[in-house]
Amino acid sequence: MSVMDKLRQMLKGHEEKTAQDVDRSGDTVDETTHGKYQEQIDTAQQKAKDRLQRDPEAPRREQDNPPQD
Template identity: 55%
Template sequence: MSVLDKLKQMLKGHEDQAGKGIDKAGDFVDDKSQGKYSGQVDTAQDKLKDQMGRDQGQ
């Protein structure tokens, strides 16, 4: 089992809290980089949230 699979198992049932954590981490990176990479951060946040949502149905 890969690290990603283990992480998904740990987050199962806590998707809303994980989503808040993703947002908070993205805001932290935006703050530290003064918004220089905000487009890339937003894309990464969306992909992570999409991945979590896709795993809910399985």
């Protein structure tokens, strides 16, 4: 079981609260950096929420599972 699977299992039923916490954390970092990295923080927030809400049974995209050389 991967770390993301364990997180999803722990957060199951608390999706709304988790999304709020991701937003709040990102906003805190954004305030601390005085908006210097706002676009990167917004992207990271969205990706974090997407990863936590994704169905673990859904097929993964190529970029989520890069080929091993």
